[in-house]
Amino acid sequence: MWLKNTWYVACTRKELDALGDRPLGRTICHEKMALFTGSDSQVAALEDFCPHRGAPLSLGRVCNGHLQCGYHGLQMGVDGKTVEMPMQRVRSFPPIRAFPVTERYGFVWVWPGNAAQADVALLPTLDFLEHPDWAYGGGLYHVQADYRLMIDNLMDLTHETYVHANSIGQPELEETPSTTSVENGQVITQRHLSGIQAPPFWQMAMRAQGLDHQASVDRWQICRFTPPSHVMIDVGVALAGHGGFHAPSHLKAYSVVVDFITPETETSHWYHWGMARNFKPKDTELTQQIRTGQGRIFGEDMEMLQRQQSNLSHWPERRLLSLNIDAGGVKARRLIEQHIAKESRELEL
Ligand code: FES
Numbered sequence: 001m002w003l004k005n006t007w008y009v010a011c012t013r014k015e016l017d018a019l020g021d022r023p024l025g026r027t028i029c030h031e032k033m034a035l036f037t038g039s040d041s042q043v044a045a046l047e048d049f050c051p052h053r054g055a056p057l058s059l060g061r062v063c064n065g066h067l068q069c070g071y072h073g074l075q076m077g078v079d080g081k082t083v084e085m086p087m088q089r090v091r092s093f094p095p096i097r098a099f100p101v102t103e104r105y106g107f108v109w110v111w112p113g114n115a116a117q118a119d120v121a122l123l124p125t126l127d128f129l130e131h132p133d134w135a136y137g138g139g140l141y142h143v144q145a146d147y148r149l150m151i152d153n154l155m156d157l158t159h160e161t162y163v164h165a166n167s168i169g170q171p172e173l174e175e176t177p178s179t180t181s182v183e184n185g186q187v188i189t190q191r192h193l194s195g196i197q198a199p200p201f202w203q204m205a206m207r208a209q210g211l212d213h214q215a216s217v218d219r220w221q222i223c224r225f226t227p228p229s230h231v232m233i234d235v236g237v238a239l240a241g242h243g244g245f246h247a248p249s250h251l252k253a254y255s256v257v258v259d260f261i262t263p264e265t266e267t268s269h270w271y272h273w274g275m276a277r278n279f280k281p282k283d284t285e286l287t288q289q290i291r292t293g294q295g296r297i298f299g300e301d302m303e304m305l306q307r308q309q310s311n312l313s314h315w316p317e318r319r320l321l322s323l324n325i326d327a328g329g330v331k332a333r334r335l336i337e338q339h340i341a342k343e344s345r346e347l348e349l
């Protein structure tokens with residue numbers, strides 16, 4: 001169902017910092033964790049289980065870089081070892097599980113599988129998230145649906161015509177065929193539209209970029225899926241006839257939709273969504289405006305996916321049909337299955 005020997009986004013650093021001395025409880029691939037910031041600002045993730053009487057450590061608080069259980073005050077170190085408890089000898093308690101954690105691009109990444117295999121070199125490379133010419137804004141949704149339904153959704157954007165009719169949808173999307181390929185361990189589904197009118201969201205982006213928002217444009221959507229569950233989508237519009245995606249920067253409004261999809265249970269996931277753009281990166285008001293618009297658009301997806309999950313759970317025996325528009329999602333699922341099979345074979349060795 002999901003890969004475990006891999007990095008998933010657990011939360012943002014901002015989310016953790018906003019909690020002050022409170023830890024963050026989060027379930028990732030069925031692993032219940034308590035995330036907190038230890039001394040020297042290092043993030044740690046411990047299993048959410050106090051070795052004394054089993055209370056959730058996520059209900060405790062952080063004291064001097066240790067996580068103190070909220071029930072009787074046992075303190076745990078970032079490595080999962082017990083440190084101290086008032087009036088008790090607890091040093092001999094067996095350690096609890098500490099998950100490998102690292103920080104990159106403003107996100108906290110966690111490795112829910114075998115800690116011995118965790119390697120920061122396996123993190124995805126997303127240079128634009130650290131580049132000063134780019135701005136990023138995003139948010140988090142807790143979605144009651146199988147994480148693969150979100151991957152399906154992002155790898156087939158024909159749904160925009162119906163689900164997002166008032167923002168990014170337009171009839172030309174479903175009239176223009178997409179192509180899907182698998183290259184270097186990525187599934188890529190792309191669609192290029194020529195000589196169309198930009199939909200409302202992109203008209204706003206064109207105005208922000210100083211372009212005539214009513215001009216005829218070429219539009220592109222290039223969805224890239226990489227295991228375990230990241231989807232980056234190049235999206236944008238350029239004044240018609242200048243090369244579309246390859247048009248010079250001053251003739252286009254261009255962004256990358258960033259999606260980190262972290263499984264929680266079989267029927268729920270954490271959806272970290274955002275948009276990175278390389279036009280007007282210093283304009284924080286624009287970042288906020290885009291974030292609000294994107295949040296509304298992705299809220300429409302969430303509503304559909306949760307209703308879809310509810311239907312699938314109600315009729316588990318029903319077989320679903322695949323059309324050519326589903327190729328991206330189908331190939332992404334196949335890639336996940338191949339990686340899971342490889343992980344199981346390694347376990348058997
Ligand atoms: S259950 Fe945590 S200290 Fe007792």
Ligand SMILES: [Fe+2]
Pocket residue numbers: 153159160163164297298301
């Ligand atoms: Fe959508």
